[in-house]
Amino acid sequence: MSYPGYPPSDGYPAFPGYPPTGQESVYPPAGQYPYPTTVPGGFPPSGGGTFPAAPPNAGFPGYSALGGYPASGSFPGGPQAGGMPPYSGGPGFAVPPTGPGFGGYPQQPPAQSYAGGGPAQIPGFPGGQVPSPMPGPPAAVVQYTQGTIQAAPNFDAGRDAEILRKAMKGFGTDEQAIINVVANRSNDQRQKIKAAFKTMYGKDLIKDLKSELSGNVEELILALFMPSTYYDAWSLRHAMKGAGTQESVLIEILCTRTNQEIREIVNCYKSEFGRDIEEDIRSDTSGHFERLLISMCQGNRDENQTVDYQKAQEDAQRLYQAGEGKLGTDESCFNMVLASRSFPQLKATVEAYSRIANRDLLSSIDREFSGNVERGLKTIVQCALNRPAFFAERLYYSMKGAGTDDSTLIRIVVTRSEIDLVQIKQMFTQMYQKTLATMIASDTSGDYRQLLLAIVGQ
Template sequence: MSYPGYPPTGYPPFPGYPPVGQESSFPPPGQYPYPSGFPPMGGGAYPAAPGGGYPGAGGYPAPGGYAGAPQPGAPPSYPVGGFPGGQMPSQYPGGQTPYSSQINTESFSSYPIFSPASLDNSSEPAAMTQGTQGTIRPAANFDAMRDAEILRKAMKGFGTDEQAIVDVVSARSNDQRQKIKAAFKTMYGKDLIKDLKSELSGNMEELILALFMPTTYYDAWSLRNAMKGAGTQERVLIEILCTRSNREIQDIVRCYQSEFGRDLEKDIRSDTSGHFERLLVSMCQGNRDENQNVNHQMAQEDAQRLYQAGEGKLGTDESCFNMILATRSFPQLRATMEAYSRVANRDLLSSVGREFSGNVESGLKAILQCALNRQAFFAERLYCAMKGAGTDDSTLVRIVVTRSEIDLVQIKQMFSQMYQKTLGTMIASDTSGDYRKLLLAIVGQ
């Protein structure tokens, strides 16, 4: 399975989204009620990602691949809400499934486009929240004090009842976990996070701590870890900064300053350079246009400008790519990609691969792929985290946790379509013990 235009080597530019949709509960700067006891910031929390990358050119279904797809030559219409009823067709005309056929450069409107996902209380436009579903929903009849007591008993005395911890944590929303944390301290005068850290270790500890971090803090913490100490985890920077909504990025910037006493933009400038630095600085402004209406004339003009800045000249005008990809809305970028395929007779992802290299290429491609199909983006990232020898556990944890309340149901569907195996089956074969039990409980296996 492949995405169009991706190079056959190199680590995929598809880090996962962090959790979204809980901004309304996020406190103002200087009032983040984060408990002490989160993992120390030193020593790079994210292991080196495994090698491998995207196979050669492939594509999406031919025009008409889902109900209502416009025909070539017709003005494109972008289904912001995703497939009817939020469900992906089980099969495409002619037996095709996504990514199984050669790309049709005449009409990008034939791509199976899902909406950028969000929770009901997200700051993103309402039209962008349709058609997606998380595997974790807030528990009914929730009682924070009862859950706190269960966790206390699971950790009291000799040994730990990991199954009791799994049963509680995997069936509560992030907001409910914050309430459990507060109830635990009120009832026992102890910090739940510190107690969990003393009882757990390794990947299970990392997964539990990720589940208990407030969503915006998790993003800020991940960015700080990615830039602290020797070396920089560029994939984490791309994953977070190239894929968030404006509100999410603005909250991350404030949280980063409040929690770590540092300026995110300054840290980015000191840890990156060149066109990659400029792209990330653009991203951390949180000023992308989020109007969901598509201006087709602008799309045609942008496509022509991108062609003249890259394929149509000797050398590359990187600033033109940065400007358009950093400012246009995702629906607008989809329209631009379709127009570009007519102008250049080549898809824009492929042209970015020909004109750029390294981290800036990965960042630009992450933006474009998010605009096309976020669920396929995450499905491929999960697959690459587990394929071959070894497992990139930090990426696996990050995506499963952050998408669990947003669109993990659709990601699972895409994973099965693209790789002919279920996400749960691959997780089960790549992990073990209580870590595996908790991951499988979160993904709904």
């Protein structure tokens, strides 16, 4: 199976420096995080929670405003230390509790009791103190994500199969009828429609769709009808098939998926294409980039959501000594920490690193690495800090400038539509002062545009 124009012919879009040109009002100045971060131990100390961003006067290195942070309100959990204005929600951060992820506002963990008496004095921490002893409270940080596509109520696979059959029967194609079905069904429901279609008509729905559609709208609809694991495996195979390698696809998928997703992708790659993904990666990549991707393929990242702040401090020191603190770079140290630690643990490590190095970790990776391994390492860090912001950036650069990287646009919209596309849209608006739908509408046309907008939601 092949899609026109897939994979994209261009390379991985360079990560812009922060701030990107023309976005100075959105991103913090160089040396500060472009992503929302979590204050170790919870802030304020008596309750805890995740701040979308903290204003510069909070006294905590690396924190700055990221838009929509109110100057008044109330944050449950304690006093406002260090000149922090109270938190009252902020647009785009209070989201429904539909699953794990990044970018949302977590529930406040229950109050903890701490051994050791009074609070520890921490230089540079808001208010100068956090509860003793270090590390912080064991409560996991819970964050919420939400897709734009939900399973349709009162679903009837046979009825939908009949609608699709009528839309493709006879002269011409009723694209609107097809769009109405595929954009409003979950991936699981689409698989049931595909099975019902074959049972009812003895025909393959995918073959019928391919014969009726063409171009980008064909690629988009066929992607929607692929099981999600198969689509990721298919995308990886086509990124390495033939002459040249689409490293951006390898990075986007292997550096952002969960352990379970990675393992399922690796198994699917073997069963569907009869190939070993590690062997394909070794034949198509080399050096430290190859080793990073092989590490990602193991699907063995620690997924314990409890943060060990002492380990975060030690890892931050280790990364500093492996890069900024020495002549040359110990690439294996960066690989080890970024490939094995949980994303909440990496977030705490990034925060500790900024205090040690007086520079954020993304900037240090910029200085110490180049090429694809740099992009891969930065993707992991960005996903630890704010996964929806990473995908928002990828979507923006798929449409920015002359031409459109349609395959990247399609892949991200489809793969995130049931996971965190709501949060990606929110981050997109905050980062670029325009909605994702607006940019899609101006960059695409016809049924392709209509279907993309139906998935994204207005």
